Amino acid sequence: MPLDTSTYNLALLRVDGRRWNDLRRLHGQIRTQAAADGSSYLEMGNTKVMCVVTGPSESARRGGAGGGAGGPAASSSSSTATTPNGAEIAVTIVTGGFSTVDRKKRSRTDKRVQELQAGVAKALAGALHAHLYPRSTIAVSLHVLSQDGSLLACLVNASTLALVDAGVPMTDYLVACTAGSTSGHGAGDEGADPLLDLNGQEEQELPFLTLGTLGATDRVALLVCESRVQVGRLEGMMAVAADGCGHIRAALDRIVRDKGAQMVREGAIAKGESIGMDLD
Amino acid sequence: MTSLKRPTANDQSHLNLSSKVYVRSTKSGKVQKIVREVYLRQDIPCSSQICSNCRPPANAAGQVSPPVLSDKPAGTKAFPQGHYLVPDTNALLNAMDLFEQSSAFFDVIILQTVLEELRNRSLPLYNRLIGLTKSEDKRFYVFFNEFRLETYVAREQDESINDRNDRAVRQAVQWYNMHLAQVKSKRLPTVVMLTDDKGNIEKAKQDKVPAVTLRDYVGGLEDADRLLDMIAESRERGISRDKKAADFLYPEYFTMSKMMTGVKGGMLHQGIFNVSPYNYLEGSIKVPAFPKALLILGRDNINRAVDGDVVVVEVLPKDQWKEPSTKIIEEEAITKNENADGDEGEDLVTEKERRALQEEVKKTHTSSSEGRPQPTAKVVGIIKRNWRQYVGHIDQSSVGSAAKSGRKQDTVFLIPMDKKVPKIKLRTRQVGELLGKRILVTIDAWDRESRHPVGHFVRSLGELETKAAETEALLLEHDVQYRPFPKTVLDCLPKEGHDWKVPASTDDPGWKGREDLRGLLICSIDPVGCQDIDDALHARALPNGNFEVGVHIADVSHFVKPSNAMDNEASIRGTTVYLVDKRIDMLPMLLGTDLCSLKPYVERYAFSVLWELNQSADIVNVRFTKSVIKSREAFSYEQAQIRIDDDSQQDDLTKGMRTLLMLSKKLKQKRMDAGALSLSSPEVKVQMESETSDPIDVKTKELLDTNSLVEEFMLLANISVAGKIYEAFPQTAILRRHAAPPKTNFDELANQLKVKRGLELHVDSSRAVADSLDACRDPKEPFFNTLIRIMATRCMMSAEYFCAGTQAYPEFRHYGLASEIYTHFTSPIRRYADLCAHRQLAAAIDYEPMHPSVRSRGKLEAVCKNINVRHRNAQLAGRASIAYYVGQSLKGRVAEEEGFVMKIFSNGFVILVPRFGIEGLIRLRDLAETEPESVYDAENYTLKLSGSRDLTVELFQKVVVRISDAKDEATGKRGAKMELVKVI
């Protein structure tokens, strides 16, 4: 077995050889499934997620009741978030039993999975211009292929890519990233370094939070912290995470632009004024 | 269709990526494959001060860690330009003591590969190494070679992990040398690999990597003889080991997975191995599956387990079940003339041992009318060794005559002070110097072909029987931290030192939230000469006829802030250890004996518990507050007693003390009615000559009413505080519990009382025990009751600290005190648990917010575990110290004293002498020139002697013994030796 996170202070290196402010390797693709309205595949380190977006399509809900208190939507296992008189966003997460080391299958009604679904749905509801699609549903279906930390962040980022592919208008890229602290809650080590983008081992041993921002701004769209962390360290962690979000936004943007440029090259779409983006 | 496969060329990462794949098996037997990413980089510095190419890394705050390795490292004959050492894992495993030397082993590069391997092999050694890397003058640098691009080594096909790791070490040494060669300097240090592995050395030579064996390297140092002894024995002979597979003396251990499966399936049992103090060939193990301990008899079955190891055992077939030994078997007597050098060709069990065991078997068979053979078991594997460092002395008889003068390496036996630990085989070149010294050794290994464990010398404590050496030995044996406090700890003390005072102005922040109780007539009552005064009391009558009673405890948590260096040190020490002539403090002197100590006539910060008690000592209400007090007087128990008894004293302070005494008696009665036990252990006090600090007399401690006065109010305070912190923190409150002993613990004693005295011992509740102990009286012999109480105490469980969340409420119960809930609050100067309770109470009354370390349950559980061990060790050390001084006080004297038979064996018996609080073993062979014939009646606990001495010895019998001082040849300890004069 390798060393644990307690060795960080020996040489300021993390368990996988990164420095405190290094992101893991990030690899993403969009339009991976031609048949879907929008699709993406994203790897952050060994956390691997696939996303398919369907919609916006006519809401399955009968009567078109606007309020959020309506009955179960498309599938009883998805979590939905509604915007006032806008589209409903339904998020479903499927985790493969093979995605974790102990190969334990989590059912869709698992509390943990439901929390993740709700988290993603709420964050997306704040970023999408859902009011453009009243009485319709945007279904986001996420498949977790492999887990190695920062799962929520990876899910959010993959959703963003797929939604861009689907052409759903949004304020900016919604990106998320984790940040942790090099020593546990109990240790009175005030000088503990904050860490960016935690892997699975670090998540198990250290306090961490997941922060989502809207693109280039530091506007917080999502903040989840389930571990105990001293208030004094929180600010440093959030600053590091926000910084990481900036880098991730740039990476996602590159993926989108590369794909666009490739499609233009291949003639799949005409380079024209209808696309207001600068595709280099 | 788009492929999801990632095009490699498209990898935008600036980092080089590799992955590490591990396969591990879980406790439940599943195999898991773990894949981890590894990012390879080029910015990991070599950390040599001569190198200008590397840039040291900075942390998030921008602080740069400067290079570690010296620019002018020490040179040796082989490396005159100076050198940096790179030890491999084996070098560290075999000779960690060497690396900790202050005379050599500077500028050492610890590779990540090695650190990882060491952590997997031995966590204690890993922790010691981490300690070394923090030492500034040793200059140990951890180089993360697995993360540096140039030194990362991928495992090749068919390459074993060990070979791959060795290659990684060589690669790192190679890189270091090439890297340093880029520096333009006249005096370039060589980077040298240090290893014990011959194969590795050869491969290093082929690759032209500088390498040297540990022995060759140490041989070239000054002081080589002393240092060479510190290298562990096991590894060197590794190559020849495989040849003589036939010579194994012990059965092979099961594999870990086989043991795990067995334990899971209930066929094997896991537990901690304990050796009987009277018979080194008899061990026992308590396993969850059975109510009583399993016996493990004989060398074969013990199979290299050492007292304290966590082992797995298999129950033996029923025809091998036996009664526990009724015989005293001492290793020294039986293996006296064994040769330390020769193991080969000998049987595992010597002829003598075998005979001793056969006799045992016979005895068991003949007494089968009573016939209650007990299940026996054999050790089939070790889960965890709990070897520590052992103190002992070299067995004179194992030393060859030539060795005493020469420089030849010699193999000798070390006899540990702890009789439960087997002799340790030691190879040394300095036998001459070590004879007659107390020395510290560690066990390295116990292989199947070696009858005794093999160890190596660590250091000498000094001449046998000198006070310094014996005291240090005692502290080491009980794992007491006795080194002076380091500077980092002393830096946490208030800057004013002894001049610190309670601020005069009540506007000072120190006064915030404190009540001014300086007007109360408070006094303290403690043993004579007590310097660390934890507690003080007061009482006064209230207009409504009730009483206000206050217990004021030193406010240690004001001075010791959580998680600073001083707090960490105190949490490791756990408790102050009291020896006869020495006190090893938990907190620095300045706090313990001055600033925190509630000395008289000065103002001190305190944490007060204030009750309103009615006439019958029932609590009307209670409150807690931080306060400032001024003690009016510090009494000794005697002084307080005299003052209370003296009717001419009619001042308010004395009246308050009388009130306290009156209330304490009522409290005590209430406790007794609830079933509190009054248990006993022999307590004695050694009186010292003040000038020479030689002991002059031993006295049994006298108990006055004032002792019990203080005790009752401390109990009351502890119980009140326990309730309060539990209410505030139901998960994390630090409490103390005393579990009810299993009924079987009393079986033996109950049977003894029934057979010998016709007395019944009821054990259904603590009340029943208390009542039947009260009934155990012998009108002719007042001490009989105390004797039974002492023996009953040994059947009890020990009390323990725990976190409230780890137990259900009914389990909180303190059996001995008959209290539902209990904690320690009243001695924060000398117990860490009390300090935690103070912090929790302060938070519970909203005096200050809870620090995270007192709130994290995991951390508190670790604290509890540690202080439980420390508490026990401190008690043992204290007792051992008294035993030593009792021996010293007897020096040159012969005393005849009364004693009582506590335990009977078939070849001896144990006597307790109340006057000195000591127990002594009298063997039959000590009774007369030729050992008398004996008939042992186990059912009636009687030993009938005839032949050279006619005598009948019975359990509980009163005897007269002659006590003199003698050196125990077996352990080298000086102690009381007893001879039987007559039975009464």
Ligand SMILES: [Zn+2]
């Ligand atoms: Zn360098």
